[in-house]
Structure formats: C-alpha cells, structure tokens
Amino acid sequence: xxxxxxxxxxxxxxxxxxxxxxxxxxxxxxxxxxxxxxxxxxxxxxxxxxxxxxxxxxxxxxxxxxxxxxxxxxxxxxxxxxxxxxxxxxxxxxxxxxxxxxxxxxxxxxxxxxxxxxxxxxxxxxxxxxxxxxxxxxxxxxxxxxxxxxxxxxxxxxxxxxxxxxxxxxxxxxxxxxxxxxxxxxxxxxxxxxxxxxxxxxxxxxxxxxxxxxx
Amino acid sequence: xxxxxxxxxxxxxxxxxxxxxxxxxxxxxxxxxxxxxxxxxxxxxxxxxxxxxxxxxxxxxxxxxxxxxxxxxxxxxxxxxxxxxxxxxxxxxxxxxxxxxxxxxxxxxxxxxxxxxxxxxxxxxxxxxxxxxxxxxxxxxxxxxxxxxxxxxxxxxxxxxxxxxxxxxxxxxxxxxxxxxxxxxxxxxxxxxxxxxxxxxxxxxxxxxxxxxxx
Numbered sequence: 001x002x003x004x005x006x007x008x009x010x011x012x013x014x015x016x017x018x019x020x021x022x023x024x025x026x027x028x029x030x031x032x033x034x035x036x037x038x039x040x041x042x043x044x045x046x047x048x049x050x051x052x053x054x055x056x057x058x059x060x061x062x063x064x065x066x067x068x069x070x071x072x073x074x075x076x077x078x079x080x081x082x083x084x085x086x087x088x089x090x091x092x093x094x095x096x097x098x099x100x101x102x103x104x105x106x107x108x109x110x111x112x113x114x115x116x117x118x119x120x121x122x123x124x125x126x127x128x129x130x131x132x133x134x135x136x137x138x139x140x141x142x143x144x145x146x147x148x149x150x151x152x153x154x155x156x157x158x159x160x161x162x163x164x165x166x167x168x169x170x171x172x173x174x175x176x177x178x179x180x181x182x183x184x185x186x187x188x189x190x191x192x193x194x195x196x197x198x199x200x201x202x203x204x205x206x207x208x209x210x211x212x213x214x215x
Numbered sequence: 216x217x218x219x220x221x222x223x224x225x226x227x228x229x230x231x232x233x234x235x236x237x238x239x240x241x242x243x244x245x246x247x248x249x250x251x252x253x254x255x256x257x258x259x260x261x262x263x264x265x266x267x268x269x270x271x272x273x274x275x276x277x278x279x280x281x282x283x284x285x286x287x288x289x290x291x292x293x294x295x296x297x298x299x300x301x302x303x304x305x306x307x308x309x310x311x312x313x314x315x316x317x318x319x320x321x322x323x324x325x326x327x328x329x330x331x332x333x334x335x336x337x338x339x340x341x342x343x344x345x346x347x348x349x350x351x352x353x354x355x356x357x358x359x360x361x362x363x364x365x366x367x368x369x370x371x372x373x374x375x376x377x378x379x380x381x382x383x384x385x386x387x388x389x390x391x392x393x394x395x396x397x398x399x400x401x402x403x404x405x406x407x408x409x410x411x412x413x414x415x416x417x418x419x420x421x422x423x424x425x426x427x428x429x430x
Binding site: 037066067068119122123143146148164171 | 253358
C-alpha cells in the first residue's frame with residue numbers, strides 16, 4: 001500500500017516558523033528578519049528607527065547574539081521592548097527560539113517586530129523564522145564584492161539597506177557594482193542607501209516600512 | 216570483554232586536519248588559518264603582505280568563499296600562488312577541502328601557507344584545518360563590541376589584527392575596550408593594529424610572521 005501525503009513534510013524549525021507566521025498574521029504584526037555580517041549596523045539602524053518612529057509605530061525587537069545582551073540593552077535605551085536570545089555558540093536563530101521570545105515580549109499589540117539575527121552573512125539565511133519579509137544590511141566598509149560572494153543571503157532579501165553611506169568617501173566602494181551584482185540574484189528587492197548615524201536616507205527606509213505595515 | 220582505546224576517536228575533519236598538520240611539519244611550512252567577518256580586509260592584508268615580502272618569504276594562499284574566485288585572482292595579481300575553494304553555500308572550510316587545495320598549489324617549497332577562511336566570525340572557528348596558528352582579523356568599522364559578542368573565535372586566536380585603523384577617527388571605536396574584552400577570553404594572543412591600505416602597522420605584523428617562521 002502506498003500512502004500519498006499531499007503536503008510537504010516540515011522539519012521542526014519550519015513547523016515552528018509556520019506557527020510564528022500564523023501568530024503574526026492573526027495579530028496584524030509585520031515581522032522582519034534582519035540579517036547581515038557582524039558590525040554592519042543592524043542595532044544602530046533599529047535603535048534610530050525606534051527613536052524616530054516613537055508614537056507612530058509600535059515596535060518590539062528580538063535580539064539574537066552568540067553572547068551578551070548588549071544589543072537588547074541598546075534597544076531598550078532607544079525606547080522599545082526587547083528580548084535577548086543568547087545562542088551560546090549557534091550561528092543563527094531558530095524559529096523555536098523566536099517562539100519563546102514572542103511569549104516573553106509580549107508581542108500582541110505591536111505593529112512591527114524586528115528579529116535581529118546573529119551577525120552572519122551565511123547561515124541565518126537558510127532558516128525561516130516565520131517572518132513576513134527579510135531585511136539584509138550591507139555596510140560600505142565591508143566592500144562592494146559581498147553580494148556576489150554571498151549570493152544566497154542577498155537572493156532572499158526583500159529590502160537591502162546599504163548602511164554607513166557616510167563613509168563612502170573614505171573607502172573604495174562602487175554603488176553601481178553593488179546594485180548590478182544584487183540584480184543578478186535578486187531583481188525585486190528594494191535597495192536603499194542610508195546612514196543610521198548621520199540620518200541620511202533614513203526617511204526612505206521609514207517610508208518602505210510604512211508601506212509594508214499598511215499592506 | 217572490554218576493549219580500551221587509548222586514543223581520542225577523531226571525526227573525518229579532525230583526521231584530515233591531522234594529515235594536513237603532518238604535511239606542514241614535514242615540509243617546514245607555517246600554516247595560518249585566517250578568520251574574520253566578511254569585509255574585514257583579510258584579502259587586502261594578504262595581498263599587501265605578499266607584495267611587501269616578495270623575495271624574502273615564499274607565500275601561497277588557499278582561498279575559501281561561498282562563491283566566486285575574486286579573492287584568488289587578487290592574490291595572484293599580488294604575485295603568489297592561490298587556489299580558490301568555492302564552498303557553494305557552506306559557511307566554513309573543511310580540512311578535506313584544504314587537503315585537496317594543498318595538492319593543487321603545490322604546497323611543498325613554501326615558507327607560509329595562508330588559509331583565508333569563509334568570511335564568518337562564528338562557524339570557521341569550530342573546524343580545525345591542520346593549521347599551526349590562527350589569525351583573527353577585526354576591522355574598526357565592525358565596532359568595538361565584537362570580541363565580547365563573538366568570544367569563541369577570539370578565544371582561539373594566536374594573533375588578532377585590528378585592521379582599518381586609518382578609519383578610527385570617523386568611527387566610535389574604543390581600542391582600550393577591544394583589548395580589555397579580548398583579554399577576558401584570551402590572555403596570550405598578540406594584538407596588532409594596522410591598516411593594509413595605508414601600510415600603517417604592517418611592519419609589526421611582518422615581524423610577528425618572521426618570528427613564527429623561524430620557530
């Protein structure tokens with residue numbers, strides 16, 4: 001006898017991701033999974049976003065790091081709720097860890113939940129967390145060859161933030177090349193240039209965020 | 216009957232690493248495994264090192280990347296042999312891949328072989344490749360909180376290169392904090408500040424390299 005299962009067999013991470021996804025849908029929460037190399041400025045972008053959008057958009061953050069709760073403290077200092085997940089060596093967040101964090105926030109009532117993944121341009125991209133969309137951050141000092149060298153992560157992005165644009169005069173970095181290389185693997189993602197420290201370009205990012213909340 | 220095995224059971228990666236290590240010892244080659252985030256400047260440091268030490272130290276490079284042979288081309292342009300390993304998605308090099316690359320160089324006759332690992336501050340640190348020593352690169356724009364957030368990689372370093380020191384005036388980065396945080400997990404690694412683009416501090420790195428070759 002042959003039994004046909006007309007559904008994909010999900011692994012544990014995918015099952016939890018689906019549960020998280022349903023929670024976001026049921027509660028009208030936009031969930032964004034933020035992925036980048038270490039030090040590209042994810043936390044600074046999120047902190048500035050929270051400060052600038054206070055009173056307009058209710059934001060909470062799930063922070064993923066190998067060790068320390070430095071980033072969660074920064075987010076709280078900016079005025080939002082944050083839960084820190086310490087992966088203790090694991091190179092990416094799992095959907096299960098996110099489920100636990102969602103209970104701890106608590107998440108209901110928020111407009112946007114950011115999941116700041118472990119700083120890693122490779123591994124987090126392979127693990128769905130239940131997010132609606134993915135934000136990939138590339139900072140100018142990392143160099144303009146990153147999209148072609150780490151295509152998997154850039155291919156799955158919905159928006160790509162080119163951060164630390166204020167440093168572009170000090171570094172050999174071609175925006176044209178970066179955009180062309182991104183387009184080889186991803187012809188849909190919005191590409192925004194900004195600097196979370198100077199504020200340049202942040203309004204475009206906020207407008208992108210606003211457009212996704214109202215969808 | 217109880218059989219006692221008086222040796223550690225090695226996994227496949229460790230077995231290959233041991234084989235690589237024996238090859239380096241038999242051939243008087245110093246092998247350095249270079250680990251960092253994407254874009255910290257590993258390839259630029261190695262290219263400049265090759266240029267500056269031409270005629271003094273015979274250097275070859277094994278390049279690890281998810282995709283592309285951009286880095287191997289840069290190394291060859293600097294004047295050294297290079298073999299590119301494309302991991303096609305894997306987040307770290309394996310000892311088996313290094314064994315294959317060593318045959319392709321060929322490696323015998325070299326003084327130093329650098330293995331430039333996949334840009335990733337987490338995963339490569341868990342996989343020995345047969346190297347003698349580990350070089351960890353941290354670039355100033357990544358931020359001064361990286362040693363405390365990614366302690367595993369910094370704990371296993373023999374030398375830590377703080378690169379892009381020429382950008383320190385443009386970035387909020389405390390050298391004192393970085394050094395203090397490194398010392399929490401690693402009290403032995405040499406810590407050197409340099410800029411591969413301006414040349415500042417490179418001579419200290421070359422002297423470190425010379426001291427290890429003659430040991």
